[in-house]
Amino acid sequence: MSSYNVLAEVYEWLISDAKLAPAEFAASFDDVLSLLPSNAHVLDCSCGAGQLAVGLAGLGMHVVATDASEAMVRRTAELSEEFGASVRTVRADWEELPDHFDDATFDMVFCVGNSLHHAEGARGRVAALESMSRLLRRGGRLVLTSRTWELVRARGSRLDISDRLVRRNGRDAVVVYRWDIAPNWEDEHHIEIAIAQVDPAGSVLARSELLSSWPYRYDQLEAELHRVGLQTEMSTFNLEAENYMVVASKV
Known part of the structure; x- marks a missing residue:
C-alpha cells in the first residue's frame, strides 16, 4: 500500500x-x-x-x-x-x-x-x-x-506523455504513463506513473510509482x-x- x-x-x-x-x-x-x-x-x-x-x-x-x-x-x-x-x-x-x-x-x-x-x-x-x-x-x-481495458490492451505496452503542462496550485508538471501490458488478460499488468514537476527556474523534480493492475x-x-x-x-x-x-x- x-x-x-x-x-x-x-x-x-x-x-x-x-x-x-x-x-x-x-x-x-x-x-x-x-x-x-x-x-x-x-x-x-x-x-x-x-x-x-x-x-x-x-x-x-x-x-x-x-x-x-x-x-x-x-x-x-x-x-x-x-x-x-x-x-x-x-x-x-x-x-x-x-x-x-x-x-x-x-x-x-x-x-x-x-x-x-x-x-x-x-x-x-x-x-x-x-x-x-x-x-x-x-x-x-x-x-x-x-x-x-479492451482498448488499453489493444494498444499494447507503450509510453504516454502528456502533450501539455498540467498546472496545479501555481506549479506545472508533465504527466507520463508507462503501460506494461502482460501477454494474458489474467496476468498482472503494471502501470508506472511519473510526474515531472517543472519549477520557474527550469529545474525538474520527478517522482514515479509502479502500480499493479489486473484488467x-x-x-x-x-x-x-x-x-x-x-x-x-x-x-x-x-x-x-x-x-x-x-x-x-x-x-
Whole structure:
C-alpha cells in the first residue's frame, strides 16, 4: 500500500481539471444522483483525494469516504475541513468494508476513478464487488467507472506523455504513463506513473510509482456484477471510448 500512499502526493496532477472542484465532480453524476431519496446515505469506497465525497456532502447527503490508502483518506479529511463538509472518513480496502459497516447501510455506493483494476485478479475483484453489494440496501445502486481495458490492451505496452503542462496550485508538471501490458488478460499488468514537476527556474523534480493492475473485459465485469446480486441498469460502454460508467442495482 506504500505505492498508493506516495501516489497521493501527486494525485492532483492525475485528475482532470473538471474534477478538481468538488461541486463540479458531483455534478457529473447528476443523472444517477436524481435517483436518490432525500437525505440519502452514500459511500465513496475509492475516495482518492476526496473531491467527489466532498461534493456529495455539499448536496446534503450523508457521506462516508473510504480508501485503502491512509494518505488518500487524510487528504479527503483535509479537503472536507477546507470546505466545511461533513464527511466521515475510514481507511479500509474493499474487502474490509463489511467490518466497518452493517449490511444494507447505503442507498448508493460509488467506486469511481478507474480503481477496480487494482483488485487482485478475478477473485479479488469479485470479493470487492461482493463487499459493495452487501452494503447496499435493496434497490440501492453501485456506480462504477472503468477504463476500457479492451482498448488499453489493444494498444499494447507503450509510453504516454502528456502533450501539455498540467498546472496545479501555481506549479506545472508533465504527466507520463508507462503501460506494461502482460501477454494474458489474467496476468498482472503494471502501470508506472511519473510526474515531472517543472519549477520557474527550469529545474525538474520527478517522482514515479509502479502500480499493479489486473484488467478485465466488460462482459466479464457484467457477469461478476450479476454474480454478487447486482443488475445493470445503465452502461456507457463503448469499445472506442477511453472510459465508461456502469450503474447496477441491488436485486
